[in-house]
Amino acid sequence: MNDHTPPNRDPFARFARFYDADYRDYDDDLDAIKHLAKQSGNPILELGCGTGRVLLPLAAAGRVVTGVDISPALLQVVREKLQGASYANRVTLHEADLRTFDLPTKTFSFAFCTSNTLMHLTTPADQLAVLRNVHRHLQPGGLLFIDLFNPDIGRLLDVNGVQELADQWQDKTSGAQIYKWSVRTLDLADQLQDTLFIYEEILPDGGVRRTACPFTLRFLWRNEAELMLQAAGFTVEAVWGDFEGSRYGNGSEHLILLATK
DSSP states (O other), rough: OEEEEOEEEEEEGGHHHHHHTTTTTTTHHHHHHHHHHHOOOOOOEEEETSSSSHHHHHHHHTTOOOEEEEEHHHHHHHHHHHHTTGGGGEEEEEEEOTTTOSSSOOEEEEEEEEGGGGSSSSHHHHHHHHHHHHHHHHHEEEEEEEEEEEHHHHHHHHTTEEEEEEEEEEEEOOOOOEEEEEEEEEEETTEEEEEEEEEEEEEEEEEEEEEEEEEEHHEEEEEEEEHHHHHHTOEEEESSSSSSBBBOOTTOOHHHHHEEE
16 A cells, blocks of 8 residues: 655645546536526636636537646646637637736637636635636626635534545546545635545556645635625626526525625
8 A cells, every 4th residue: 555645736636637537427517507608708807717627628518718727737637628629729728826917918708717717726815816817808898707615514514523424436447446525624714625636546456546635625605705706896687596597495405695796
């Protein structure tokens, strides 16, 4: 057994080889984002594009998309997927911090930040910096879509300190059986959830390899998120509880905000 956790300045490098398999069945947000992108028109900006889970289908559908991400490892996965793709000329990638990126284009019609990406900024000041930065990259009337999890206190407390088996699959390349373990620790006062994903690989020769992927999320309450958007210069147009546009409420799984410049 060994703990395969090489030191790396890229905080998401450890995720890179697991990400696509881990999210292989997740496309809940795709139709809503595709619809908003089509309505808004080009060009489009994704904040935290990762391995291209959403960015690439948008480009394949004819959208002109720029993706920004701080992780060179995740962006390398996107570049490999783009090799030979007929829509590659519609994709631009930038390795940059969401708080400070500065793109030549400041006339994006639609920007989106899905899968809790904004929560990876763990202070209110940093989250506000992201919103202000995307605001200056949008054209007047441009739309911003933000997808966060709904900080339901009951659910947060239920998983606090509990190690659970979150998923399992077989790696097609190595033949390893992969088990994904999850442990979450809650800090209600600072609105933080420390998360540890452990990817445990049972190799064909019987060996075991573990990769620990820790990260912290800062969750937002609805009113706080709306005030933060307003402070960044946006007008909040809608707050959804799911990707079908249902009204946000106590039992909602998501906290989704749509705002215009």
